[in-house]
Amino acid sequence: MMSYTIKQISIFAENKPGRLAAIAEVLEAENINIMAFSIAEASGFGVVRALVDDPEKAYRKLTDLGYVVSTTEVIGVKMHDRPGGLREISRMLGDAGINIEYAYAYSGRPAAVLILRVDQVQDAIKVILGKGGQLLKRDELA
Numbered sequence: 001m002m003s004y005t006i007k008q009i010s011i012f013a014e015n016k017p018g019r020l021a022a023i024a025e026v027l028e029a030e031n032i033n034i035m036a037f038s039i040a041e042a043s044g045f046g047v048v049r050a051l052v053d054d055p056e057k058a059y060r061k062l063t064d065l066g067y068v069v070s071t072t073e074v075i076g077v078k079m080h081d082r083p084g085g086l087r088e089i090s091r092m093l094g095d096a097g098i099n100i101e102y103a104y105a106y107s108g109r110p111a112a113v114l115i116l117r118v119d120q121v122q123d124a125i126k127v128i129l130g131k132g133g134q135l136l137k138r139d140e141l142a
Contacts, residue, residue, distance in 0.1 A: 005075060006074050010072060012068040012069070015041050020046075076135060077115075080112075096123065
């Protein structure tokens with residue numbers, strides 16, 4: 001089941017103009033592709049969460065440059081790209097008592113992908129697969 005977990009990097013940075021561009025330039029210079037990302041803001045700081053094709057290299061390079069970076073295991077759920085797709089997945093997990101801590105998504109027809117940080121990763125994987133859901137495999141992201 002571990003092949004369904006995806007390593008996400010989280011970069012903590014001041015929330016000011018040019019900060020995202022600076023992070024993107026570092027990744028570009030290292031030839032690291034960003035497949036998905038989200039930004040959350042709290043008290044003047046931002047958290048950039050990103051799925052990249054080489055999370056270990058991104059982590060090393062960004063920390064070497066002084067950024068505060070962490071990694072987290074997330075799952076990517078393939079869902080129907082139509083009204084109700086999000087409800088299906090969130091209901092499935094909620095009914096199993098699994099909390100979604102945060103999520104972000106991207107659409108890529110015919111399916112959208114919902115990236116989830118949940119409190120019970122392995123249980124979430126079992127529930128989704130057991131109910132006929134589809135998950136991204138780690139190697140499908142790169």
